[in-house]
Amino acid sequence: MAAIGIPSRNGAAPRRWRRSEPIGPLDYGRRLWLRLSVGAVLLFLYVPIITLMAFSFNDSRRNIVWNGFTLKYYEKALNNDSLLLAFGNSLTIALISTIFSVLLGALAAVVLWRFHFPGKPSYEGAMALPIVIPEICMGVAMLVFFARIGWPANMPWPLNLSAIIIAHISFSFPFVAMVVRARLVNFNRELEEAAKDLGASEWQTFRDVLIPFMRPGLVAGGLLAFTLSLDDFVITFFTSGPDTVTFPVKVYSMVRFSVTPEVNAASAVLIVVTIALTVAAMWLQNRAGKRNS
Amino acid sequence: MDTRKPIISIRDVTKRFAGTVTAVDQVAMEIREGEFFALLGPSGCGKTTLLRMIAGFEIPTEGEILIDGQDMSHVPPNRRPINMVFQSYAVFPHMNVFDNVAYGLKVTGVPKEQIRGRVEEALDLVKLGGFGTRKPDQLSGGQRQRVALARALVKRPKVLLLDEPLSALDAKLREAMQLELVRLQHAVGITFIIVTHDQNEALSMANRIAVMEAGKVRQVAAPAQLYEYPNCRFVADFIGKMNLFEGQMTGVAGERVVIEVTGLGQVLLAAGDEQVTTGGQVGIAVRPEKVRIERAQPGTDRVALRGRVSEVAYYGDVSYVFITDDSGRSISVNMQNEARSTAQRVKIGDELWCSWDPEDTLLLAR
Amino acid sequence: MEHWRRSPLVFWATSLPPTFWLVAFFLAPLAIVWVLSFGEKQGLIAIAITWTFDNYGRALNALYLEIFAKSMWMAAVTTFICLVVAFPVAFAITFAPERWKPVLLLLVILPFWTNLLIRTYALIAVLRTRGYVNFTLEWFWDQGNWLLTLLGLGEAQLLGERFEPLTLLYNNFAVVFGLVYVGLPFMVLPLYASLDRMDRSYIEASLDLGASQFRTLFTIVIPLAKAGIISGVIITFIPAMGSFLTPDLLGGTDSQMIANVIERQFKSANDWPFGSALSFILMYATFFALALRAMLSKSGSAMEAG
Numbered sequence: 001m002a003a004i005g006i007p008s009r010n011g012a013a014p015r016r017w018r019r020s021e022p023i024g025p026l027d028y029g030r031r032l033w034l035r036l037s038v039g040a041v042l043l044f045l046y047v048p049i050i051t052l053m054a055f056s057f058n059d060s061r062r063n064i065v066w067n068g069f070t071l072k073y074y075e076k077a078l079n080n081d082s083l084l085l086a087f088g089n090s091l092t093i094a095l096i097s098t099i100f101s102v103l104l105g106a107l108a109a110v111v112l113w114r115f116h117f118p119g120k121p122s123y124e125g126a127m128a129l130p131i132v133i134p135e136i137c138m139g140v141a142m143l144v145f146f147a148r149i150g151w152p153a154n155m156p157w158p159l160n161l162s163a164i165i166i167a168h169i170s171f172s173f174p175f176v177a178m179v180v181r182a183r184l185v186n187f188n189r190e191l192e193e194a195a196k197d198l199g200a201s202e203w204q205t206f207r208d209v210l211i212p213f214m215r216p217g218l219v220a221g222g223l224l225a226f227t228l229s230l231d232d233f234v235i236t237f238f239t240s241g242p243d244t245v246t247f248p249v250k251v252y253s254m255v256r257f258s259v260t261p262e263v264n265a266a267s268a269v270l271i272v273v274t275i276a277l278t279v280a281a282m283w284l285q286n287r288a289g290k291r292n293s
Numbered sequence: 294m295d296t297r298k299p300i301i302s303i304r305d306v307t308k309r310f311a312g313t314v315t316a317v318d319q320v321a322m323e324i325r326e327g328e329f330f331a332l333l334g335p336s337g338c339g340k341t342t343l344l345r346m347i348a349g350f351e352i353p354t355e356g357e358i359l360i361d362g363q364d365m366s367h368v369p370p371n372r373r374p375i376n377m378v379f380q381s382y383a384v385f386p387h388m389n390v391f392d393n394v395a396y397g398l399k400v401t402g403v404p405k406e407q408i409r410g411r412v413e414e415a416l417d418l419v420k421l422g423g424f425g426t427r428k429p430d431q432l433s434g435g436q437r438q439r440v441a442l443a444r445a446l447v448k449r450p451k452v453l454l455l456d457e458p459l460s461a462l463d464a465k466l467r468e469a470m471q472l473e474l475v476r477l478q479h480a481v482g483i484t485f486i487i488v489t490h491d492q493n494e495a496l497s498m499a500n501r502i503a504v505m506e507a508g509k510v511r512q513v514a515a516p517a518q519l520y521e522y523p524n525c526r527f528v529a530d531f532i533g534k535m536n537l538f539e540g541q542m543t544g545v546a547g548e549r550v551v552i553e554v555t556g557l558g559q560v561l562l563a564a565g566d567e568q569v570t571t572g573g574q575v576g577i578a579v580r581p582e583k584v585r586i587e588r589a590q591p592g593t594d595r596v597a598l599r600g601r602v603s604e605v606a607y608y609g610d611v612s613y614v615f616i617t618d619d620s621g622r623s624i625s626v627n628m629q630n631e632a633r634s635t636a637q638r639v640k641i642g643d644e645l646w647c648s649w650d651p652e653d654t655l656l657l658a659r
Numbered sequence: 660m661e662h663w664r665r666s667p668l669v670f671w672a673t674s675l676p677p678t679f680w681l682v683a684f685f686l687a688p689l690a691i692v693w694v695l696s697f698g699e700k701q702g703l704i705a706i707a708i709t710w711t712f713d714n715y716g717r718a719l720n721a722l723y724l725e726i727f728a729k730s731m732w733m734a735a736v737t738t739f740i741c742l743v744v745a746f747p748v749a750f751a752i753t754f755a756p757e758r759w760k761p762v763l764l765l766l767v768i769l770p771f772w773t774n775l776l777i778r779t780y781a782l783i784a785v786l787r788t789r790g791y792v793n794f795t796l797e798w799f800w801d802q803g804n805w806l807l808t809l810l811g812l813g814e815a816q817l818l819g820e821r822f823e824p825l826t827l828l829y830n831n832f833a834v835v836f837g838l839v840y841v842g843l844p845f846m847v848l849p850l851y852a853s854l855d856r857m858d859r860s861y862i863e864a865s866l867d868l869g870a871s872q873f874r875t876l877f878t879i880v881i882p883l884a885k886a887g888i889i890s891g892v893i894i895t896f897i898p899a900m901g902s903f904l905t906p907d908l909l910g911g912t913d914s915q916m917i918a919n920v921i922e923r924q925f926k927s928a929n930d931w932p933f934g935s936a937l938s939f940i941l942m943y944a945t946f947f948a949l950a951l952r953a954m955l956s957k958s959g960s961a962m963e964a965g
Binding site: 055132144170 | 660661662663666668669670673674676677678680681684685686687688689691692695744745747748750751752753754755756759763765766767769770772773774775776777778780781782783784785791840843844859862863866872897898900901903904908918921922925931934935938939941942945949
């Protein structure tokens with residue numbers, strides 16, 4: 001390592017003691033003001049969320065000064081029947097819409113990846129529309145649609161959630177298609193050809209070769225669709241009714257009318273669930289990417 | 294003795310990364326004004342890191358770098374009188390050729406009236422006159438390199454650095470570019486420093502070469518000196534081909550040392566600068582082109598070895614003949630195919646003598 | 660890629676379900692809205708399609724035009740702030756050690772995955788009169804007063820008679836703040852993707868030729884990251900322009916954006932034809948922005964190949 005006070009050779013200037021490597025001209029990642037900006041932005045992004053979660057444990061209605069740790073608002077949230085019902089609805093909707101989204105999205109991805117057909121660019125554009133369109137436009141379209149075709153109301157649970165489910169599928173499956181398509185780009189067609197060469201039929205090749213390869217994309221797409229459905233507000237707001245309330249819609253009305261730590265508790269739960277799912281999705285995709293490439 | 298002044302002095306420079314990887318280890322050398330200097334070595338030897346420290350993109354962990362007498366170790370790259378041609382050329386894709394070459398003049402405040410003249414002069418120098426309005430994506434790789442050269446030379450730096458300038462070019466273009474770079478250096482008259490892993494490039498272009506290995510400089514010398522008088526096995530092996538024999542020093546005979554090599558008997562060599570002690574292990578080597586093959590036994594004034602031809606590698610202008618002796622040791626001999634029939638004179642299985650003048654033997658103590 | 664006629668059975672089997680769904684449950688609803696925008700209310704529920712342009716005409720009168728303009732203006736301000744804030748962050752992540760990059764990216768993206776409603780709600784606690792910002796400012800005010808008293812200047816009330824909290828909520832400031840808060844992760848990713856792909860030799864070449872770091876940033880780095888900047892701007896601008904929740908929860912009566920007006924037409928005001936017209940105008944504005952982006956990136960796409 002560096003030494004202090006040792007006479008140098010050739011009459012050059014004595015060595016200076018440095019704690020670490022000097023910062024080079026392209027070493028931007030080590031410059032102080034860039035590090036501070038990143039820190040400030042991360043702080044800006046996380047402080048509101050973290051304080052919201054922290055204050056869900058605060059024993060005070062006013063929500064600003066810390067008054068002691070308590071779990072009572074979590075208790076209240078758990079005992080709030082309408083909140084629980086809303087959460088149940090959200091989960092059901094998310095589950096069903098995810099299944100259909102993954103199915104439709106996978107099929108769409110395969111078509112776009114494998115086939116060349118007239119009007120393909122327009123088809124791709126149409127597939128991208130639900131992703132690009134402002135949410136409120138889609139919400140309006142769904143509301144108008146179900147009203148004008150006279151979608152039956154007052155159906156038993158879970159059928160009464162069908163309008164919401166259909167709307168969710170419509171906006172999620174293009175996202176799934178996008179994710180699966182990104183995965184398919186890396187597929188080596190020779191695998192398919194080898195299977196056919198060995199005698200497999202079209203369907204068998206699809207089932208035994210293509211689907212296993214697509215799986216990480218399907219899982220990632222599925223988790224994406226699930227999260228999008230669970231978190232959706234605007235589109236659900238337009239397609240839900242007083243008896244088909246979902247969790248975000250319920251939280252919205254709670255926020256609109258009162259600001260209680262109960263809302264914080266409910267929100268904290270939703271945050272944790274969403275983050276856990278996201279991290280799981282990313283970890284799965286990462287692992288599959290490493291294994292297969 | 295070269296009395297030109299040193300334009301770059303590298304004084305005990307060390308560069309460590311992340312505290313553990315030592316890329317450059319106590320390198321000290323001087324590069325003289327007007328030289329065509331080469332940093333040569335295998336990948337990972339530290340030559341590129343050293344070049345980047347001269348350019349200013351890395352800062353030495355220890356030691357100093359003096360440019361024209363001034364310590365510039367901590368001066369940022371945009372304030373050094375040095376310019377670099379990057380391995381990927383780095384020609385700005387969003388500017389045309391003229392703007393690329395003019396860039397360095399513009400950002401240092403050269404008056405507009407002067408810029409046009411100097412840019413055109415630089416483009417003519419690299420034979421790209423009239424290409425000013427073209428965009429980089431319309432140029433070939435070789436043309437883009439010349440834009441990068443013009444861009445650097447228009448600033449009239451004291452030293453021009455080139456990072457592996459020929460590695461991206463195909464064989465024919467590479468040969469042409471080797472001559473071109475030397476011509477340019479003479480035309481402009483400044484110091485050129487190139488980094489390369491290709492010994493042929495270094496030998497043919499440079500006035501002096503520094504051979505590096507694992508962060509250290511092994512030898513700095515002119516090409517002929519490096520080739521004929523390498524100071525260690527690494528240099529002897531890296532530059533050119535050689536046949537290496539292990540031996541032991543058994544004594545001194547006048548001004549020569551006596552090396553005993555199994556199969557060769559005793560070899561008497563001039564010791565030169567090498568430090569060898571009686572009883573010590575040394576390596577001796579001979580380059581393939583110095584070895585003569587013949588059917589009759591050579592005289593006792595030559596070092597000789599008898600064996601059987603095991604392989605002939607034919608390259609058109611030259612053949613490498615591999616002769617294996619009874620102990621299984623192979624020696625490669627370079628045979629110039631001076632006449633059409635030359636290559637056919639030697640066939641696999643022939644019993645032949647290889648011999649060389651002891652003066653042509655390399656003594657390699659380390 | 661094979662032509663569909665080579666395996667027509669497979670083609671139809673795989674393409675029919677998603678196509679059917681897209682047409683029946685997305686394109687058809689949009690078409691109905693489009694038709695409705697040419698309709699007229701006939702009483703409380705009935706709507707007659709008279710193919711009139713009245714709704715569009717009404718949308719273009721001063722009041723609504725102003726709201727459109729305001730929505731675009733707020734979206735533009737939001738996008739600009741996001742760009743200026745996200746650029747150093749994307750830059751820092753690009754040049755961070757390899758081990759840290761995925762972590763930093765994950766940290767920046769994670770808030771995007773939490774519910775928009777909750778994130779916006781969290782900002783209320785921050786921006787309220789009795790919220791965190793004002794709370795902190797009041798603390799500083801108290802400390803300042805204490806210091807002044809210590810210096811013997813207590814009587815002068817230099818900092819004012821009492822602490823005046825800043826009105827940070829239920830106004831345009833809060834809406835922009837909320838939109839920036841929500842949009843920032845959207846801006847970082849494309850910027851990072853573009854900067855990461857850039858050959859560092861360009862920066863080194865620029866410095867080597869004598870340009871300062873600042874000059875290099877503006878003449879070399881930003882032009883070469885153009886594609887990423889355009890992407891980021893578009894995917895921040897469009898959702899900001901059509902945003903509903905943020906102005907609804909954080910805005911005041913004069914901070915209404917276009918999405919709030921549309922919502923009102925379908926809930927309280929019950930004027931579906933007008934709401935449909937407004938929806939379509941918003942969609943046309945969105946498509947216009949996308950077309951602009953396609954045009955801009957095509958003209959600059961040759962640069963990426965450098």
